[in-house]
Amino acid sequence: MKKVIGLSAGRKHKVSETVIKAVLNGMNEEAIKHEVISLSGKVIRPCEACNGCVTTNCCILKDDFQPIMDRLMDADAIVFGAPTYWDRMNGKGQAFWERACFSGRHNSLFPLKNKKGFVVAVDGIGDGRYMVRDTKLYFEDARVKYSGDIAVQGEYACFTCNYGNQCEVGGFIDLFPLNPVITKEITPSPENQHPEKNDHRLKRNILPEAMEKGRQFAKEIISATRD
Numbered sequence: 624m625k626k627v628i629g630l631s632a633g634r635k636h637k638v639s640e641t642v643i644k645a646v647l648n649g650m651n652e653e654a655i656k657h658e659v660i661s662l663s664g665k666v667i668r669p670c671e672a673c674n675g676c677v678t679t680n681c682c683i684l685k686d687d688f689q690p691i692m693d694r695l696m697d698a699d700a701i702v703f704g705a706p707t708y709w710d711r712m713n714g715k716g717q718a719f720w721e722r723a724c725f726s727g728r729h730n731s732l733f734p735l736k737n738k739k740g741f742v743v744a745v746d747g748i749g750d751g752r753y754m755v756r757d758t759k760l761y762f763e764d765a766r767v768k769y770s771g772d773i774a775v776q777g778e779y780a781c782f783t784c785n786y787g788n789q790c791e792v793g794g795f796i797d798l799f800p801l802n803p804v805i806t807k808e809i810t811p812s813p814e815n816q817h818p819e820k821n822d823h824r825l826k827r828n829i830l831p832e833a834m835e836k837g838r839q840f841a842k843e844i845i846s847a848t849r850d
């Protein structure tokens with residue numbers, strides 16, 4: 624049976640993780656086993672370039688990285704999701720991929736080579752471009768085959784910090800003028816994309832689309848085995 628790992632570098636149970644789960648649920652009709660690993664609460668240090676991985680292709684830093692990497696190696700495909708922080712993949716996600724790419728490349732091992740990868744790209748405005756750009760670079764380096772993506776508007780932490788609707792340097796003002804009361808209706812979520820835009824086509828639930836992309840990805844994984 625094929626195995627897919629969903630790997631989330633976002634907050635626990637928040638947008639990246641929720642959409643990854645929807646993509647994985649879309650795979651349920653195919654003979655695919657799936658599980659989600661959240662990096663939230665895990666310690667993933669950045670690469671120290673210590674060369675401790677040169678002979679074994681295993682990172683010698685003692686934290687949560689290597690056991691998760693081992694699980695990815697054992698999978699056929701990866702659904703990777705992370706938020707955009709400061710117009711790039713967040714630090715947790717980057718720390719993970721720095722180490723995956725560096726520890727894997729010695730002696731041209733590339734332990735994730737030819738696995739398929741799907742990207743869940745989350746940010747405050749629903750653009751997705753920076754996360755897709757950065758993940759593609761890491762996928763390329765790790766020899767993971769990029770198989771598509773979904774861009775999702777997430778919830779800026781400003782919606783729950785209690786000051787977001789008064790704050791001139793937060794993400795809230797990217798979407799709304801200051802001062803309105805923050806309600807569920809104006810808070811972006813996977814089920815409520817683009818509440819800031821007065822366009823019912825954009826104000827949609829993205830989870831069915833994520834499931835459909837998962838369904839297609841599952842078909843691709845299964846048919847690759849037959850080739």
Ligand SMILES: Cc1cc2nc3c(=O)[nH]c(=O)nc-3n(C[C@H](O)[C@H](O)[C@H](O)COP(=O)(O)O)c2cc1C
Nearest residue numbers: 633634637638639706708709710746747777778779
């Ligand atoms: C430190 C930080 C920086 C952020 N930078 C950006 C940014 O540059 N562009 C953007 O659109 N969203 C930015 N965001 C918003 C996040 O991408 C958004 O909150 C996302 O939903 C978080 O994903 P999660 O819900 O899976 O944790 C930032 C959030 C934080 C906490």
